[in-house]
Ligand SMILES: Nc1ncnc2c1ncn2[C@@H]1O[C@H](COP(=O)(O)OP(=O)(O)OP(=O)(O)O)[C@@H](O)[C@H]1O
């Protein structure tokens with residue numbers, strides 16, 4: 001079974017987009033130093049949120065049974081994120097409040113052999129920008145090297161992209177979007 005951290009991040013961001021949120025934020029930070037190589041991501045939405053019981057159910061691995069989406073290559077959802085983080089020396093945290101929203105954070109040790117690969121940020125950002133639902137999405141990406149200062153740091157707003165491209169419905173816009181997202185990564 002092959003999956004990437006991107007699959008996990010996309011799935012958690014999709015939950016945010018499906019939560020009724022106006023705003024979904026995705027923050028991805030990579031840190032490299034002699035002591036650690038870590039990726040940390042946070043998805044924050046201002047959607048419907050979850051009460052204690054709903055959150056309990058949503059994080060219970062026995063609820064994700066592969067019945068709803070038998071075609072998927074991985075069992076997605078929060079239980080899968082939790083399991084993957086815990087099995088690879090990482091961790092996670094979820095804060096949720098009914099009527100207010102949800103914040104999911106997870107971190108992974110990039111030097112742990114059980115951490116799935118992390119790749120293609122432009123493709124990841126393009127996928128989540130196309131989710132229907134939130135009026136605004138704020139995507140932020142930081143990469144820090146050994147000296148502690150970022151060698152990559154950029155932010156993308158869905159409304160800016162839509163303002164520039166008109167829509168994300170046609171092939172031409174998607175090609176422009178792809179090139180733009182790649183250019184941010186290559187700076
Ligand atoms: N950000 C969120 N805001 C509100 N509810 C959430 C959020 N994330 C998860 N949930 C709740 O947890 C449930 C389980 O989430 P999970 O991602 O495992 O499955 P799903 O989204 O229902 O289906 P799938 O992801 O397989 O399409 C959701 O149906 C929803 O009720």
Ligand SMILES: [Mg+2]
Pocket residue numbers: 011014015077
């Ligand atoms: Mg989901």
